[in-house]
Amino acid sequence: MRILIVGGGTGGTIVANNLARRLSAEIRNRKVRLTMLSASDRHMYQPGLLYVAFGQMTPDQLYRDQRGLLEPNIDFHVDPVEKFQLDKNQVTTKSGKTYEYDILVIATGSRIVPETVPGLAEGAETFYTEATAVKMFKRLREFEGGRIAVVVGVPHKCPIAPVELIFSMHDYFKARGIRDKVSIKYHYPIGRMHTIENVAKWAKPEFDRMGIEIETLFNVKEVDAEHKVVRSEEGTETQYDLLIAIPPHKGMEVIEDNNLGMGGWIPTDRFKLTMKDRDNVYVLGDTTNLPVSKTGSAAHFEAEVVSENIASIIKIGTPVRDYDGKVYCFIEAGHDRATYAMFNYQNPPDLKPATKPMHWFKTAYNQMYWTSVRGLL
Amino acid sequence: MTTQTEVRLDAIPTEDLQRLVEFAQLVTAARDAMSDEIVHRLAGAFSEGMTLLDRLTRNEGLMRLLQVLDRQESQNFLIALSDAIHRSSQEISAAPPAVGGIGCTLRVMRDPGILEGLRLMSLIGKHLSHSLREQHHHGG
Numbered sequence: 001m002r003i004l005i006v007g008g009g010t011g012g013t014i015v016a017n018n019l020a021r022r023l024s025a026e027i028r029n030r031k032v033r034l035t036m037l038s039a040s041d042r043h044m045y046q047p048g049l050l051y052v053a054f055g056q057m058t059p060d061q062l063y064r065d066q067r068g069l070l071e072p073n074i075d076f077h078v079d080p081v082e083k084f085q086l087d088k089n090q091v092t093t094k095s096g097k098t099y100e101y102d103i104l105v106i107a108t109g110s111r112i113v114p115e116t117v118p119g120l121a122e123g124a125e126t127f128y129t130e131a132t133a134v135k136m137f138k139r140l141r142e143f144e145g146g147r148i149a150v151v152v153g154v155p156h157k158c159p160i161a162p163v164e165l166i167f168s169m170h171d172y173f174k175a176r177g178i179r180d181k182v183s184i185k186y187h188y189p190i191g192r193m194h195t196i197e198n199v200a201k202w203a204k205p206e207f208d209r210m211g212i213e214i215e216t217l218f219n220v221k222e223v224d225a226e227h228k229v230v231r232s233e234e235g236t237e238t239q240y241d242l243l244i245a246i247p248p249h250k251g252m253e254v255i256e257d258n259n260l261g262m263g264g265w266i267p268t269d270r271f272k273l274t275m276k277d278r279d280n281v282y283v284l285g286d287t288t289n290l291p292v293s294k295t296g297s298a299a300h301f302e303a304e305v306v307s308e309n310i311a312s313i314i315k316i317g318t319p320v321r322d323y324d325g326k327v328y329c330f331i332e333a334g335h336d337r338a339t340y341a342m343f344n345y346q347n348p349p350d351l352k353p354a355t356k357p358m359h360w361f362k363t364a365y366n367q368m369y370w371t372s373v374r375g376l377l
Numbered sequence: 378m379t380t381q382t383e384v385r386l387d388a389i390p391t392e393d394l395q396r397l398v399e400f401a402q403l404v405t406a407a408r409d410a411m412s413d414e415i416v417h418r419l420a421g422a423f424s425e426g427m428t429l430l431d432r433l434t435r436n437e438g439l440m441r442l443l444q445v446l447d448r449q450e451s452q453n454f455l456i457a458l459s460d461a462i463h464r465s466s467q468e469i470s471a472a473p474p475a476v477g478g479i480g481c482t483l484r485v486m487r488d489p490g491i492l493e494g495l496r497l498m499s500l501i502g503k504h505l506s507h508s509l510r511e512q513h514h515h516g517g
Contacts, residue, residue, distance in 0.1 A: 021435075056413075336413075356408070363413050364420035371424040376431055 001032045001314055004099055006081050006091065007107035008038030008066050010046075010373060011285030011299035015105055017375030018307035020071035023314060027073045032314060034073065035101075037093060039080040041066050044130075045369050047296065050161065053127035053136045054168050056335070057366075062130070069373055081108075084258045086278060103280050103310055106266060107303075108255060110157055110286035110294060114247040117153065123225030124151070124245035127165075139242060140172065145181030146241030151220045151230055153248030154189050157286060157294045160341065162186070162246050163194060163203050164332045169244075170210045171334040184210075185238055187218035187230075199331075199341060202351040206333065220245070249294070251287055265289035270345070271322040273306050282306045292345075293327050300372065301326040330362040338362045 003019060005012050016036050026032040043066045051057035070076055083092040090100045112128045114121040127133040148169065152162045166186055173179040186193070186207065193207070193214050194200035207214060219233040223243065231237040250256075251264020260266050260275075267276040268288040275281040284306055285299035292298045302323055309319035325345030332338045333354035340358060341349035352358075371377045386394075433439055445451050475481055485491055 360411065360413075360416045363416045364423075367417060367420035367424045369424075371427050374428055374431070376427055 001026075001103070002101045003032065003034050003103045003105070003310060004091065004101035005034070005036045005105040005107065007105075007109060007285070007287070008036055008040065008043060008076075009107060009109045009285060009299070010296040011109075011287075011303045012036065012038070012105065012107035013043065013066070013069055013373045014300055014303035014375055015107065015282075015284065015307045015310075016074050017069075017071050017373070018304065019310060020074050021375060022307065022311035024071075024073065026314060033075065035075040035077070035099060036070065037077050037079055037081055037091070037099065038066060039078070041078045043069055043373065045366065047158070047369075048366060049127045049130070049133040050164060050168065050332075051366075052130070052133040054140070054172050054335075055137050059130045059134065064370060069370070071375075081254060082257075084254075084260060086260075086281060089280070101280075103282070103313075105282045105284065105306060105310075106255075106260075106275070106287055107283075107285045107299070108252040108287050110249045110251055110264070111253075112247040113250045114153070114245065116248055116250075117220050117222065119223030119225050120153070120220065120245055120247065123223035123228075123230075124243040124247075126245050126247050128157070128247060136244065140169075143182070143242055145178055146183075147239060148182060148184045148242045148244060149187065149230055149238045149240035150184065150244050150246075151187045151218065152189055152246040153220060155294065156246045156249050158329075159195055159293045159295070160199070160329045160331050162188070163199065165244065165246070166207065166210070166212055167332060167334040170212070171336075175335070183213065185213040185215065185240075187215045187220075187232070187238065189217070189219045191216055196341065196343070196349060198349050198351055202339075206354075249286075255287065261289060270325070272309075272319065273302055273323050282310070290325075292325050293329065295327060295329060296369075297329055298327045301328075330358070330365065332359065332362060 005016050013036075016034065019034055020027065023032045023034070027034060042063045045062045045064075048057050048062040052059055052062070066078075067076055077093075079093040079095050079097065081091045082094050084106075085091065086104075088100075089102065089104070090098050091104070092098050112126065114124070114126065125132065125136040125139050127136050150162065150165060150169075166184065169182075169184060170179065173182045188194065192200045193216055194203060204214075215236065215238070217232075217234050218236060218238075221231045221233045223230050228240050228243070229237050230240060230243055251261060251266070253264065255261055255264040255266060264287075266283045266287055266289060268274070268283040268290055269276065270290050273282050273284055273288070275283050284302040285296075286294040288302075290298075305321045305323045308321050312318065312320045326342070327344070328340060328342045329349075330338055330340050331351070331354070336356055336359055337354035338359040338361070339352050339354040341351055343349040365372075368377060446455065
């Protein structure tokens with residue numbers, strides 16, 4: 001049995017390690033072969049980018065060697081897939097090699113596409129890549145006062161990010177003693193201040209306390225970087241001195257190029273996590289088109305279901321678990337308080353007041369992530 | 378109006394309340410002393426420790442070695458090995474440098490202790506070879 005995992009992010013790595021443990025005897029006896037193809041030999045802890053943008057972490061702290069995170073019985077190659085030939089059960093990589101499989105796991109993730117909004121890439125700061133997070137920190141560092149506008153593109157990775165960004169910014173300028181010289185305006189694309197209703201209810205009084213101006217129903221149409229104006233599809237506009245954007249996201253190009261899913265999101269069964277009409281192809285993490293958050297947490301819980309099911313198919317011939325839509329998101333409410341949102345397909349999150357111990361839990365998790373992707377937590 | 382909680386508090390001896398206050402003060406002091414950096418380092422150590430422990434406990438060779446080392450004769454062997462390392466380090470520092478040649482080799486070979494040592498090393502080598510061959514035959 002050949003299991004091929006495409007993508008070495010959070011989801012792909014957890015699936016690979018879980019399978020390597022569950023099927024260690026089968027791999028040793030050469031009944032199963034576990035292969036991972038990734039675009040990079042490094043693994044990034046992506047939530048850390050927000051900390052980089054506020055000078056709380058340096059980029060080198062976000063990376064680990066991918067090979068070192070994987071179980072030794074996983075055949076790992078840095079060779080990204082370029083062609084998916086699902087009818088032939090094979091993929092072709094950038095190096096020209098062809099890999100055949102019996103079971104395929106696609107976990108290629110997502111990418112930012114600021115260029116889809118005119119002027120956004122040139123006019124706005126973002127923190128979704130190492131380079132832009134460092135640049136954003138330098139801009140914040142030299143900012144001495146004025147109007148900051150925060151705009152949010154859709155869809156985007158980590159639904160909590162816009163809220164955390166506001167909290168972090170408030171605390172950052174407060175610590176520098178210039179909060180009274182900075183006005184912050186938060187723009188959100190739907191009719192309330194967050195897509196998750198209970199997060200909106202929880203965050204509204206917090207934003208009021210911090211003196212954040214809120215404009216809802218603001219879908220970014222264009223950014224006029226020269227005149228420092230951001231305009232919405234709804235016809236409104238905001239002047240700014242510094243624009244910070246949560247850029248819109250898409251799935252990876254290779255998914256679109258191979259016609260696996262519109263926008264790079266693969267149609268996925270919400271319970272089985274298999275690709276539509278392909279029972280031997282599993283999809284997880286940002287790559288799915290599921291109505292759950294695009295976060296490492298969702299990828300983690302999905303990965304546990306996928307690996308348990310693949311292992312049970314090999315051992316007893318049938319899957320044993322369904323994905324219930326579970327997501328657990330930490331919410332950093334500034335630099336010393338945090339809370340969390342846990343939800344699934346059935347139950348919305350019930351947010352508790354932010355506390356310092358939860359902030360420490362999140363701080364600890366920033367390190368324990370590496371234990372998590374190794375499949376230990 | 379007196380609540381049930383107040384009644385219960387009244388019933389608690391003063392010394393116990395004092396201890397509770399002291400405990401709360403201890404927790405508050407620890408909380409105030411804690412910084413993000415401390416949490417970061419502790420979590421880092423915990424994370425790496427867990428990974429190491431996982432690797433060690435799933436290492437079949439190491440587990441077998443631990444099983445073997447649990448036996449009394451293995452522990453005797455380790456004690457003997459420790460003693461041997463200690464004594465040989467003392468002897469070697471006091472012994473003159475070897476002159477080499479066949480004569481020197483013959484002198485060494487006449488020492489019963491040396492021959493005992495060679496026999497021990499040969500036995501270990503023999504069993505090691507046998508075990509490696511067995512594992513190879515079983516696809517290990």
